[in-house]
Amino acid sequence: MAEVPQYRLGELERKLLTLYTLFELGPCNNLQLIAFMSESDLMNYFDLQLALYELTQRGQLIKEPVFGDERYTITPEGEQAITLFITRLGESAVDKVKAAVPAFSERMRKQRELFATISHESRNEYHAQMGIAEGGMQLMRLDISLPTAELADRFRAAWADKAREIYDFIIQSLSGEDLP
DSSP states (O other): OOOOOOSOOOHHHHHHHHHHHHHHHOSEEHHHHHHHHHHTTOOOHHHHHHHHHHHHHTTSEEEEEETTEEEEEEOHHHHHHHHHHGGGTOHHHHHHHHHHHHHHHHHHHHHHHEEEEEEEEETTEEEEEEEEEETTEEEEEEEEEESOHHHHHHHHHHHHHHHHHHHHHHHHHHHOSOOO
16 A cells, blocks of 8 residues: 655645546545545545545535445536636646546446445444445345354455355345356
């Protein structure tokens, strides 16, 4: 992982860079934005959080709940701000965003298709919540109660490799038909 950028952006540049990144990447959750900004050496965590808060308050971003998370989306007001002030951002920042977007978008697409989280309900009860989504629609969601955090973490970690196989097995078993 890249080092966290040490420099500080001005208020306008911080907001524009955040808007432009969301414009190029599309809707993202907070962790995805943190990863993109850090890996691309564009902005530090604190500047990003401040920008997200300010832009949401001004109506240039909206924060909407999605699958137990929150996702940021640029609004028409945010797009207008980019159009008016993009030259203040500088070519090097714009070029960095454009260069990093394709690979990061592909990674995000894969993360959206398979999701797995853990929640702690009580002293000896952990839930591994795992699922598959496609085209914004949830195809399957499993919520398995487990006795230890370690076991729940093993289920979560194994999900990416086993999800399609498990999904196919369930569909085949319940439908009574062989899948192609």
